[in-house]
Amino acid sequence: MNTSHPLLAKFERSLTLTGAERDAINVLPVRLEVVKADQAILREGDRPKRSFLLVEGLACNSKVGPNGKRQILAFHLPEDMPDLASLYLDLRDSDTWAMTNCTLAFVSHRDLDRFCDEQRRLSKFLWRDTLINASVHREWTVNVGLREGLARMAHLFCELMLRMRALGRAKDGTCDLALTQADLAEATGLSQVHTNRVIQELRRLELISFARGQLTVHDWDGLVETADFRADYLHLPPVDRPESAPGARRA
Structure with a gap:
């Protein structure tokens, strides 16, 4: 104990x-x-x-x-x-x-x-x-105010994956993330219908899977590009670039 x-x-x-x-x-x-x-x-x-x-x-x-x-x-x-x-x-x-x-x-x-x-x-x-x-x-504030829906959601997923990885709670591009689409809608200022659409589009592009309380990133570089993501604002210690899930099954 x-x-x-x-x-x-x-x-x-x-x-x-x-x-x-x-x-x-x-x-x-x-x-x-x-x-x-x-x-x-x-x-x-x-x-x-x-x-x-x-x-x-x-x-x-x-x-x-x-x-x-x-x-x-x-x-x-x-x-x-x-x-x-x-x-x-x-x-x-x-x-x-x-x-x-x-x-x-x-x-x-x-x-x-x-x-x-x-x-x-x-x-x-x-x-x-x-x-x-x-x-x-x-x-x-910038994310909700200036980015389009797809980039907005991709940006949030990039942030959460990096933060979970810094805690040692992400492995092989996957982390536990017990959020619902309703939670993600409230965090991004999107409707639940729009939230569902952008998550489906991120899946179609084979960038992520998000289901059953788990987030898996299949293509980290592609997700970063979609989000126009820079991690500076998190002020995390220098780390290697996050891995994508090797051969992960797209959901």
């Missing part, structure tokens, strides 16, 4: 920790909680007194418009801290939802504030992480 501190993996993926930093992380109090799929983690208007790390599962940030429709603003994967900014921003301006069953590690703002004061290098890393989230939000 893995009993390591939930935040260790996040820091260790990018930093070589000193013994003192590792000790400081290990004594940071956390409370593990499970939130079921389709349940709210945070609501717009909340005044949270703690932040959380997503340990397992898939979550999203979203807002509901005056017409009652939801716009997904970001998908959150394991090791993300979606609400770190609430340490300084008292009022939540968006909802955070569990899209699958999620395990969350909550840290009180009092303990997190003390940790950041005492561990300056680790504090800078956390705020860099928050700035990257803002970078992703800007790219999503």
Whole structure:
């Protein structure tokens, strides 16, 4: 049974920790909680007194418009801290939802504030992480506002594949992605009918398969070209180009 501190993996993926930093992380109090799929983690208007790390599962940030429709603003994967900014921003301006069953590690703002004061290098890393989230939000604005439907969906699939690969959760061009076409529609600003059409077109072009909670990329270079995708905004460490699925069956 893995009993390591939930935040260790996040820091260790990018930093070589000193013994003192590792000790400081290990004594940071956390409370593990499970939130079921389709349940709210945070609501717009909340005044949270703690932040959380997503340990397992898939979550999203979203807002509901005056017409009652939801716009997904970001998908959150394991090791993300979606609400770190609430340490300084008292009022939540968006909802955070569990899209699958999620395990969350909550840290009180009092303990997190003390940790950041005492561990300056680790504090800078956390705020860099928050700035990257803002970078992703800007790219999503461009994606929804300027790209056509096919490129818009291809761009989202490129991003999610790269992020899952950086976590070690993609292999041979395939990763688990428990999203529905309705979720993808809300993330791209497309209707569900249009979403279905562009996914079918990406399949027809033999770029991807997306079925039964799995995304498979058959032609990474072709998907990147279709999306006009550049990964700079993700600020990921240098990695080899993602592989396409070798001889994968098109679905």
